[in-house]
Amino acid sequence: MANVVPGAEAELDRALIARVAARDADALGVLYDRYGRLMFGVLRALLPSPESAEEVIQDAFHAAWRNARSYDPGRGSVRTWLLAIARNAAIDWRRTRGRRAERERPLDALTDTSDPSADALLERIALRGRVRGALAALPPEQREVVVLAFYGGLTQTEIASRTGAPLGTVKGRARLAMAQLRRTLGSEAP
Amino acid sequence: MNQHPTDDLGLYALGLLEEDERRAIAQHLATCAACRAELATHEATVAALGEAVAAPASTTARDAIVARHRRRWPVGRPAFAYLASLVLVGALVASLAALVQERTMRDDYGRALAAVAAGGRVIAMQSETGARGAIVVSRDGPSYLVLELPAPPSGKAYEAWVIRDGAPRPAGMAPLLSGVITMPIHELLRDGDVAAITLEDQAGAQLPTTNPLLLGRV
Numbered sequence: 456m457a458n459v460v461p462g463a464e465a466e467l468d469r470a471l472i473a474r475v476a477a478r479d480a481d482a483l484g485v486l487y488d489r490y491g492r493l494m495f496g497v498l499r500a501l502l503p504s505p506e507s508a509e510e511v512i513q514d515a516f517h518a519a520w521r522n523a524r525s526y527d528p529g530r531g532s533v534r535t536w537l538l539a540i541a542r543n544a545a546i547d548w549r550r551t552r553g554r555r556a557e558r559e560r561p562l563d564a565l566t567d568t569s570d571p572s573a574d575a576l577l578e579r580i581a582l583r584g585r586v587r588g589a590l591a592a593l594p595p596e597q598r599e600v601v602v603l604a605f606y607g608g609l610t611q612t613e614i615a616s617r618t619g620a621p622l623g624t625v626k627g628r629a630r631l632a633m634a635q636l637r638r639t640l641g642s643e644a645p
Numbered sequence: 646m647n648q649h650p651t652d653d654l655g656l657y658a659l660g661l662l663e664e665d666e667r668r669a670i671a672q673h674l675a676t677c678a679a680c681r682a683e684l685a686t687h688e689a690t691v692a693a694l695g696e697a698v699a700a701p702a703s704t705t706a707r708d709a710i711v712a713r714h715r716r717r718w719p720v721g722r723p724a725f726a727y728l729a730s731l732v733l734v735g736a737l738v739a740s741l742a743a744l745v746q747e748r749t750m751r752d753d754y755g756r757a758l759a760a761v762a763a764g765g766r767v768i769a770m771q772s773e774t775g776a777r778g779a780i781v782v783s784r785d786g787p788s789y790l791v792l793e794l795p796a797p798p799s800g801k802a803y804e805a806w807v808i809r810d811g812a813p814r815p816a817g818m819a820p821l822l823s824g825v826i827t828m829p830i831h832e833l834l835r836d837g838d839v840a841a842i843t844l845e846d847q848a849g850a851q852l853p854t855t856n857p858l859l860l861g862r863v
Contacts, residue, residue, distance in 0.1 A: 480713075484711040487711075488707070491707065492699040500698050513710055527675060530671045531674070585693075587697065600661075606694075614661075630653075633658070640690050
């Protein structure tokens with residue numbers, strides 16, 4: 456596909472963030488048009504239900520609205536910035552409202568979905584296309600770290616305690632995995 | 646940080662670092678172009694991981710987000726024309742990815758985008774129903790309608806009109822697709838022309854039979 460020049464996309468994103476910082480709600484809406492699918496998809500992986508993802512995507516855009524002034528293009532793309540915001544909003548939700556929802560759930564409805572393994576996560580999120588193949592090609596212990604981090608929203612410490620591997624090993628596996636995924640995925644625009 | 650955190654940029658992009666590590670790298674990135682370039686390659690990887698699960702986000706949530714902030718922070722009037730065009734150009738670019746299904750439409754869309762880039766005008770169409778649309782008026786050559794409409798009822802289709810001196814002329818039927826669609830208008834639009842969209846029988850009509858869903862004046 457003849458893609459829009461990447462530089463132009465980045466410029467547009469920065470212009471939109473500047474408009475959001477200047478309190479333009481429509482610019483926020485355009486960011487939603489551009490990145491809502493991506494953020495919603497990741498939130499669906501990180502959260503137990505579509506309803507919670509729907510709730511948290513609103514939290515995330517509200518946070519983007521509040522923090523637009525502090526966005527610094529030198530520290531990463533708008534896409535990465537918004538993904539980080541979505542991820543933090545999901546983690547906040549799990550610590551607060553998620554806990555409450557969990558407590559209020561009848562006992563017999565409790566399953567292990569709140570604490571899934573990397574394989575269970577992978578099965579649930581139904582990855583598309585070449586990413587599925589690229590992850591499948593990783594050694595299992597590297598795949599586990601990437602999946603638990605990105606689709607599970609776990610920190611390195613949580614992954615270490617979950618997998619029983621020392622922190623340094625978790626980081627080492629993640630570095631190897633990212634280097635390999637960059638070779639298989641990173642060359643092409645998503 | 647004096648040394649380049651090259652080894653940790655992948656972990657940074659993945660969101661795997663603890664807050665203090667993350668902050669140290671962010672500070673380094675602010676002053677190091679080489680590390681920013683390196684980070685961009687990892688960001689592409691992470692973007693691919695995200696795109697593999699991307700899923701349609703609801704328009705209800707979008708409306709709630711925009712309405713919440715529009716209510717509290719009304720945008721001043723003088724900026725409106727500029728904003729409308731910026732936002733629409735943004736929407737045009739944003740929609741490109743959604744248009745992978747129809748090759749001809751993707752081409753039309755690309756041409757509409759090129760017309761904007763070449764200094765064409767973008768005019769917001771008015772709607773009372775929540776449909777969205779813009780007219781892209783090229784400097785010379787065809788113009789385009791970029792429309793976001795609900796799927797038409799069975800047996801019906803959207804028809805475009807160019808209204809000049811009060812007389813509507815058919816300007817083509819929109820393809821039967823939902824989401825964002827792009828229609829070329831082969832007539833050269835002049836100042837004062839109005840473009841409109843109505844819902845008609847699928848075969849098309851010679852004159853509009855329903856009230857316009859979208860209207861825009863060039």
